[in-house]
Amino acid sequence: MSDTAPPGPGDELRADCARCFGLCCVAPAFAASSDFAVDKPAGRPCPNLGDDFRCGIHRDLRVRGFAGCTVFDCFGAGQQVAQVTFAGRDWRAAPREATRMFDVFAVMRPLHELLWYLTQAVALTPPGPLRVELDAALTQTRRLAGGTAEELLAVDVDAHRGRVNPLLTQVSDQIRGARAGADHRGAVLVAADLRRADLVGANLRGAVLLGADLRGVDLTLADLTGADLRGADLRGADLRGALFVHQSQVDAARGDHRTGLAAALTRPAHWPPPAAPTRRLSAAPAGRGRRR
Incomplete structure (x- = not known):
């Protein structure tokens, strides 16, 4: 500034x-x-x-x-x-x-x-x-x-x-x-596989999610106050409606172009960009082969 x-x-x-x-x-x-x-x-x-x-x-x-x-x-x-x-x-x-x-x-x-x-x-x-x-x-x-x-x-x-x-x-x-979900306040979930967990509206205040697998998880209305997301895998996860998520938590996690973030958050530079589309070579039309 x-x-x-x-x-x-x-x-x-x-x-x-x-x-x-x-x-x-x-x-x-x-x-x-x-x-x-x-x-x-x-x-x-x-x-x-x-x-x-x-x-x-x-x-x-x-x-x-x-x-x-x-x-x-x-x-x-x-x-x-x-x-x-x-x-x-x-x-x-x-x-x-x-x-x-x-x-x-x-x-x-x-x-x-x-x-x-x-x-x-x-x-x-x-x-x-x-x-x-x-x-x-x-x-x-x-x-x-x-x-x-x-x-x-x-x-x-x-x-x-x-x-x-x-x-x-x-x-x-x-x-x-009424959408309050599971109570994991202060839970130690180091390296936990949470891909199938229902975390919509969950209380994750102070939870230790170090290295946790959250790929594809919907975190809408989940309270992430003070949650430790270092190394957590957020690829494809949806954090757009999560509560109290600040930039340093996102920076500490792993994510990709599919990770949903609120408008106030910036996608970290170390997250991989979308893969470049593969160009497919079309076959030559019949009768238009190489001239001799």
Whole structure:
């Protein structure tokens, strides 16, 4: 987003790396795994982070062993901390602020994630008592995220999440209504074959679907809040009507051109494109063979 362009609806909840200081590449710890090629302690810059706060291997993250970086979403917390909370002062220019900035980022990121869910919930909820409660929770969460560094470090994120989550659950229950399906909330479904499962309207909040086979599954009205879709096979699955699906979940999964996605979601670049149609050579008409 350009510094001179007015922010559009929801822009504050989209990561804008150009306005951040590589906070997600410094603040958290990485453990060498299938998601990260190296060990990195919290507060130490990733070896791939350049002096301009850009990733030096951004286009090759997956092939270089940093798939975890490609699916991380700060929900706009990075630029909020960098440009608002710390007014454009970066941790290299102000090293005494570095630790405090990283600690604030650890609070801001879950607050911005809650803002994303609450914004989605408000849009899905008709006027009424529940909508009033959601609006109040959204206002309060925005107020917390807009606080000073000292105020943010005093926020009890778990307690605030504990007040917001029941509202989000009510929204899910209200939308699914009579079409509410199987309850798999928090279920561990690692590598499960779910191709024949009826998951329309299912509760999959917090479910671990790591490597699960969901090919061709209809996920209409399924609540995927916080579901772990890393490596899940979504080829041919229909997520167009699924609830609370964010981009990083889609980025972490496997899919193809047949996977149904809501308009707000982008088809990941690493998903295979449609196969090119095979050109069939027609036989030469009778009597028109090769001249001698």
